[in-house]
Amino acid sequence: MTEPNLIITREDWSLHRKGEIDRQRHKEKVREAIKKNLADIVSEESIIMHDSRKIVKVPIRSLHEYRFRFDYNKQKHAGQGDGSSKQGDIIFSEPRPGQGQGKGAGDEPGVDYYEADITVDELAEMIFEDLGLPNLEQKKKPEMASDALEFRDIRKKGISSNIDRKRTIMEAIKRNAMKGESGTPAITPEDLRFKTWEVTYKYESNAVVLAMMDTSGSMGPFEKYIARSFFFWMVRFLRTRYNNVHIVFLAHHTEAKETTEEEFFTKGASGGTRCSSAYKLALEVIEKRYSPSDYNIYAFHFSDGDNLSSDNENCIRLINELLEVCNMVGYGEIEGPYYYTSTLRNAFKKIKNDKFTCVTVRDKSGVYPTLKKFFSLSPEQSENQPGSSL
Amino acid sequence: MNPHEEIKLLEKALTLISAKAKEFNLDFYDMFFEICPADIIYTFGAYSMPTRYSHWTFGKAYHKMKTQYDYNLGRIYEMVINSDPCYAFLLEGNTLIQNKLVMTHVLAHCDLFKNNIYFKKTSRNMVESMATAADRFRGYEFKYGRARVESFIDAAIALQEHIEPRDLMKNVKAAEPDQGQPCRAGCPETPYDDLWSIGDDTEADTESCANKKIFPKEPEKDLMLFIVQHSTELEDWQRDIMSVIRQEMLYFWPQMETKIMNEGWASYWHLRIMREIELDESEAVEFAKMHSGIIQTSRSRLNPYTLGLKIFEDIEKRWDQPTLEEWEKYGRPGGQGQEKIFEVRSVDNDISFLRNYLTRELVEDMDLYLYKKAGYDWKIVDKEWENVRDAIVNSLTNCGYQYIVVLDGDFNKRGELYLKHIYEGDELDVVYLEKTLPHVFTLWGRPAHLETVLDDKPVLFSYNGEKSSKRFL
Structure with a gap:
């Protein structure tokens, strides 16, 4: 060997x-x-x-990666102890439902989840990809700025994903031609050209969003949860997309009051429901602080619709008033476990105005479509969307 | 230490180690060691090979391994490839003593690759074959689109374990031309019928039965091969992809079926050889730490390194110093320990290794047991040594994959594919099964069925291109 x-x-x-x-x-x-x-x-x-x-x-x-496999939960498996193992010893226990996270991996036999790690910001970006403020108009004093990137410079240094192939090859050909030769030679580092961007600011009109939420006693944990998840994403969306948008939080039961953001999301209340109180307060806020000639105004209201029926007519009148000054008014009704026939939504059927959008949310998965419905852009608007030129 | 110096030191150590290995009769190929950064080693680990085709599932595996490394949760010290010459990759940043251990370990792996019977027919040029296949796959992506190639690979790898590695041992039978089937009607049906027909193929073939045509003639275990040969839907590039994936599985199979032996053998030799090499105090401590990390046991799974090492050590002891009983009953003269372990490394695979050499003393000494799920708890249910041994051996059968055969390639007389899971007590995961049949449909191009057993009742799952269905037979 x-x-x-x-x-x-x-x-x-x-x-x-x-x-x-x-x-x-x-x-x-x-x-x-x-x-x-x-x-x-x-x-x-x-x-x-x-x-x-x-x-x-x-x-x-x-x-x-689906393939045929044995049912792991029904098989016997081999393990090794430290020398003192006994029949009946527990190797490990799975979390019982109700403990910890509740519903999740392991509960349903055979269904296991593959989990991806992602930051809330990344997630937000995906959610907001095609969203924007609808019917945005040019108002008098512009102060709302959003970033936009534009490729408009060529440099010799840059990151390789931005190589300008055409210009790079042209450089190589030129260099070759200067030596009196034809054709494309091997590309050298000096030939490389990179596209480079600049950050520009796009000024958009001012906007204010009035977030109104019913916090009356009939709003159970589920209804509140739905309303809050909607507003959670709405606030996040407005903050990441627009640099300068005002958000006003109004909580109401029979009376409405302006709250801080934190109170709005954390505080519970009780009592009856008079939605008109919120609309009235919204109109006051607009009159005092946000003139329609300067601001784009958006009003969104979430409720379970269980309004004092004597108040419904009032509501319709006030919504119509809001529509005169707002770019858009959205009403989201959360359909709880109890079914009411004479809800606010039914009363709102009388309102005929393109700027009014009414949505019913039945379960958790309804939040996303609601966001999409309220913040969908008209086609010409989405072309001018910041960032969409990339 | 500068890199050049490091290599010099490693070379010196390797010369010493390999001389020792030779003294102990280890027999290996030419060895190429390469020092690689972590992300490269982990890439190789995820793909099982440096040159394999590209697919997101490898990216997923790589991501997982790399994340574990980044969080310091796991570490691959080396990676070795069954090839001639043998390639091995050392993790950059290993200390000299770590590398010494790793190199002895690797030499023993290579010795087993070279000498174990189950590896006799594996290709030793797989690094190159895989590279050219990966090139062709890339070409297909250009030509047919990445999404199409990707989703086809998704489907093909769903069946990749369903091959017949024993054809590696036999001489692969030439593809038989489709002929009429011999009519067996009227013959007594006993499990031994096939014995009688050995040698009289010609006679059987002549008496073709006109009205009953079975296809395939015998239940076919190699689903990949059967589909490549008989699917009417596949294009050439798709057949190529399936054939490549099948070849690669055939190549990996011997490594899968000798995992315990291979790791045991390598661990046995790194212990043995390192004992012969002079180490200073701190090196000895580091070596001991690393070795104990390798053989660390787990309550929920068997460590192949530990199990294999223990068995090899036990075999050596029992053949060196047989008990009186062993001496009388088997005529074992003693002093044959070395000879015996080399014989075992040549002729066994994990199944025979455990069946023959996992003794009662070992099971009890290592405190092995079986555990099972009861409610939300996983509990020890059996410690009886024969049950433990048999359950482990069973779990290694067919490398732990389900035994599935093609019963009929023309089911319902509409060219549908009828598969049967040979049920041996372990039920299939129904969710996965229902998601896998659409992949089979993609490959076969026609409705696919799988017969299996649930709650002791035979049941047939089907997928017709639109929806899944299930019915008890």
Whole structure:
């Protein structure tokens, strides 16, 4: 037997990118999967309760690598003890429902989730991708700015994803031509040209959003939860998309009052319901602080619709008044476990105005469609959407 | 230490280690060691090979492994490839003593790759074959679109474990031309019928039965091969992808079925050889720490390193110093420990290794047990050594994959595919099963059925291209 050859080397692996590329593709698929499930994710409790930097776990079902496999839960498995194991010893216990997170992995046999880590900000970006403020108009004093990126410069240094191929090849050809040769030579680092962007500010009109929420006794935990998740995303959306948009929080039962953002999301109240009180207060706020000639005004109201029926006529009148000064008025009615026949929604059927949008939310997954409905852009508007030029 | 110096030191150590390994009769190929940064080692780990085709599932595996490494939760010290010459990759940043251990470990892996019977027919040029296949796949992406190729690979890998590795042992039978089937009607049906027909193929073939045509003739375990050969829907590039994936699985199969032996063998030799090498005090401590990390046991799963090592050590002891009983009953003269473990590494795979050498003493000494889910708890249900041994051996059957065969490639006389899971007591995961059948449909191009057993009743799952259905038979 001849002596085997033994060699030790160290190579330059810096160009080996396969793992990274496939990892990126996997990440893309995770994002696609999340997008398909946005309706479920948007109203996920664990997300609403988190702050933005935090990473949340999003359950995804579509990224399993399906194949035939045994039912793990029904099989016997082998393990190794420390020498003192006895029959009947518990190796480990799964969380019981009701403990910890409640519904989740492991509860339903055979259904396990693949979870993706994602920050709330990333998630928000996906949710808001095609959303904007509808019917936005140019008002007198512009102070609302949003960022936009424009590629309008070419430089010799840059990041490789931004290589301007055409110009780079042109440079190579030019360099070659100066030597009196034809054709395209190998590209050298000096030939490289990169597209570079500049941040520009796009000024948009001022906007104010009036967030109105019913906090009366008939609003149970479910109804409040729905209203809050809607406003949670709305506030987040407005803050990330527009640099300068005012948000006014109005909570009401039989009386309405302006609250801070924190109070709005945390405080519970009780009592009867008189929705007109909120509308009246909204009109006052507009009159005192936000002149329609200077501001785009949006009013959104969430309620379970269980309004004092004597108040309904009042509400219709006030909504019509609001519509005169607002770019849009949205009313979301949360259909709780009890079914009311004479809800505010039925009363609002009389209102015929393009700027009025009425939505019914039946369950958690209704929050996302509601967002989409309230904040959908007209086609010409979405073309001018900040960031969409990239 | 500068990199050049490091390599010099490693070379010196390797010369010493390999000389020791030779003294102990380890027999390995030429060895190429490469020092790689973590992300490269982890890429190789995720793909099981440096040159494999590209797919998001590998990206997912890589992401998982890399994250664990980044959080310091796990570490791969090395990666070795069954090839000639043998390639091995060392993690950049390993200390010299870590690398010494890893190199001895790797030499023993290579010795087993080279000498174990189950590896006799594996291709030793797989690094190159995989690279050219990956190139072709990339070409298909250009030509047919990435999404199409990707989703086809999604479907193909869903069935990739369903191959027939024993064809590696036999001489692969040439594809038989489709002929009329011999009519067996009227013959007594006993499990031994096939014995009588050995050698009289020609006679059987002549008496074709006109009205009953079974296809395939025998239940076919190699689903991948069957589909490649008989699917009427696949395009050439798709057949190529399936064939490549099948070949790669055939290549990996011997490693899967000798996992415990392989790790046990390598651990046995890193202990043995390192004992022969002089270590200073701090090196000895570091070595001991690393070794104990490798053989750390777990309550919920078996550590192949520990299990394999224990068995090899036990075999050596029992053949070196047989008990009186062993001496009388088996005529074991003693002093044959080394000879015996080399024999075992040549002729066994995990199944025979455990069945023959996992003794009562070992099961009890290692405190092995079986556990099962009861309500929300996973509890120890059995400690009887034979039950434990048999359950482990059973779980290794077919490398732990379900035994599924093609019963009929022309089911319902409409070219539908009828698969049967050979039920041996373990039920299939129904959710996964119902999601896998659409993949089978993609590959076969026609409705796909799978017969299995749930709650002791035979049941047939079907997918017709639009929806899944299930009915008890």
